[in-house]
Amino acid sequence: MxxxxxxxxxxxxxxxxxxxxxxxxxxxxxxxxxxxxxxxxxxxxxxxxxxxxxxxxxxxxxxxxxxxxxxxxxxxxxxxxxxxxxxxxxxxxxxxxxxxxxxxxxxxxxxxxxxxxxxxxxxxxxxxxxxxxxxxxxxxxxxxxxxxxxxxxxxxxxxxxxxxxxxxxxxxxxxxxxxxxxxxxxxxxxxxxxxxxxxxxxxxxTNDIPLLPTYKIRCKPLPYLPIKKILSKETHQAHIMIGSRGYDAYNDKRTGLYLLNNMLGGPGMNSRLNVSLREKRGLVYNVEANLTSYTDTGVFCIYFGCDIHDIDRCISITEKELKKLRDNKLSSSQLDAAKKQIIGQIGVASDNFENNALDISKSFLHYNKVEQPESIFKRIELLNSETLLDVANEMFSEDYLSTLIYK
CATH class of the missing domain: 3.30.830.10 (Metalloenzyme, LuxS/M16 peptidase-like)
Known part of the structure; x- marks a missing residue:
């Protein structure tokens, strides 16, 4: 604690x-x-x-x-x-x-x-x-x-x-x-x-610094419209992003998306996308999935780089992995393994004092409190397969995803 x-x-x-x-x-x-x-x-x-x-x-x-x-x-x-x-x-x-x-x-x-x-x-x-x-x-x-x-x-x-x-x-x-x-x-x-x-x-x-109110206006983004775009960058390798807007920092569903994101493309070498794109087929050097939560919106994204001739194949494999999470509830053993892995990752990461200080400062800045690791672990443990299936169908729906390709 x-x-x-x-x-x-x-x-x-x-x-x-x-x-x-x-x-x-x-x-x-x-x-x-x-x-x-x-x-x-x-x-x-x-x-x-x-x-x-x-x-x-x-x-x-x-x-x-x-x-x-x-x-x-x-x-x-x-x-x-x-x-x-x-x-x-x-x-x-x-x-x-x-x-x-x-x-x-x-x-x-x-x-x-x-x-x-x-x-x-x-x-x-x-x-x-x-x-x-x-x-x-x-x-x-x-x-x-x-x-x-x-x-x-x-x-x-x-x-x-x-x-x-x-x-x-x-x-x-x-x-x-x-x-x-x-x-x-x-x-x-x-x-x-x-x-x-x-x-x-x-x-x-700071005794000479006055108490003054902050005048700050943040406008919410306009409604999200998925889009697909290709940009010519004349790079040796193609670079692809697939994703969407995610949940904001105050949304309870964020924990479920966090777990699914980790399963898809987290830091573990056993992530589904790393196994399917790199380990099994040797199509990519790096593939990752990331989440960013802002105060009123968020970003979910998958990134990988591949040979230009493999773009369609890599996108198709990625879409199949997303479809599996939309169509199939995680078994109890899959869910338990996913929870254990992410809890372990959080525990290992918390051993870095500098990162701890920065994470705590951000939490206190926005929430005016510090969430204990035990509280985070409890939220993860409370996740069930039905909740994760709902999140997957909301976030990973084909008509909700945007794609950006450098080629």
Whole structure:
């Protein structure tokens, strides 16, 4: 069972403290702001801000920021996705105050110096080009654009080069002034650090940050219409995505889809698609199934790469595996094996302290609570074959699936 403490400062900042006995600790800010919170002329702004907060504050230059944790063996990290931006540090427990002070400085006091913007935009442009050179990554973004046309959830996280070149300091300040507010974020800390120290340190560091409401408008996607699309990419290998919109993060059916997704193309080498496409026939090197749950929708997708001449055969085999799950209830032995496997995978994955801290921060940010592993296991154990059959027929129906092909 995960032990944790939560409290809220007078300025509205929620704090979660996860104690353990490790000498390595993690802390950071998780902000409820991602690419879906950008306006049309801001595409790429959330990711741009994530880069730029390391480039200067009211009291630090870029070098001082980068050197602050590195000189004691710690690390600074950040990532941006469609709904969150997370800025965090890993360090030895005695350096908690150093890490918390630095993170508070860059999250609330970044100046986004124009001379640094001009350099960092070039870095992001190189990142975009690198991404475009990897079709096995790019196709995931193009598939989400297929599922969410003309909606922020369908936009590329990295943004558009023509817009990035126009970004100025004031644009970044405007974005953060509206979304980087204490009422729209949480602070998390995991490690062998006393709760009294956490309260004292984070309270002192943020006592000058005002309590301000967050003005954020997220529009729901338009109704989903399945589509099939082929794009010419002149790649040596064909890349294929098959999938649909999935359940949102609050939908009880998500657990059933999670289990079916794991059976189809999870990390296990015994997944149905890996066995049927790779082990039995040698048609693909990599095949995987993935789920992403947003606050009001989701994505289910299957990805594989194959020889161009094998596209139709691979799609046909994939469709047959989906049809099996639609037409046939899992036997009790199949269901028990699937449950045992996914529970074991969750248990093994939970041994990673850094991933734990990030997962807990996301849960606390959106749900204001932490779901215990025992609770997740119980929801999995309660699944029955009838429920899974209903989910399979809803999610894997032929007329509900979209397909994107690079060839």
């Amino acid at each position: 995960i032990s944790y403490n939560i409290f809220t400062l007078t300025n509205g900042l929620r704090v979660i403290h996860i104690p353990n006995n490790s000498d390595v600790a993690y802390c950071g800010f998780a902000v409820d702001a991602g690419t879906r919170d950008e306006s049309e002329n801001q595409e790429g702004m959330a990711h741009f801000v994530e880069h730029m907060i390391f480039k200067g504050t009211e009291k630090r230059h870029a070098w001082h920021i980068l050197n602050r944790m590195e000189r004691v063996g710690g690390e600074l990290n950040a990532y941006t996705n469609k709904e969150e931006t997370v800025v965090y540090s890993s360090f030895l427990k005695e350096d908690f105050e150093r890490a918390a002070e630095l993170l508070t400085d860059i999250v609330f006091h970044s100046t986004f110096p124009q001379q640094e913007i001009e350099k960092e935009v070039e870095v992001i442009l190189d990142e975009i080009q690198s991404y475009k050179d990897d079709p096995s990554e790019l196709i995931f973004d193009d598939f989400e654009e297929l599922l969410f046309p003309s909606h922020p959830l369908g936009k590329n996280i990295l943004g558009k080069p023509e817009l990035l070149r126009k970004f100025k300091s004031n644009n970044a300040k405007e974005f953060t002034s509206k979304l980087y507010r204490t009422t729209n974020m949480i602070f998390f800390v995991q490690g062998n650090i006393d709760i009294k120290k956490v309260k004292r340190v984070i309270g002192k560091l």
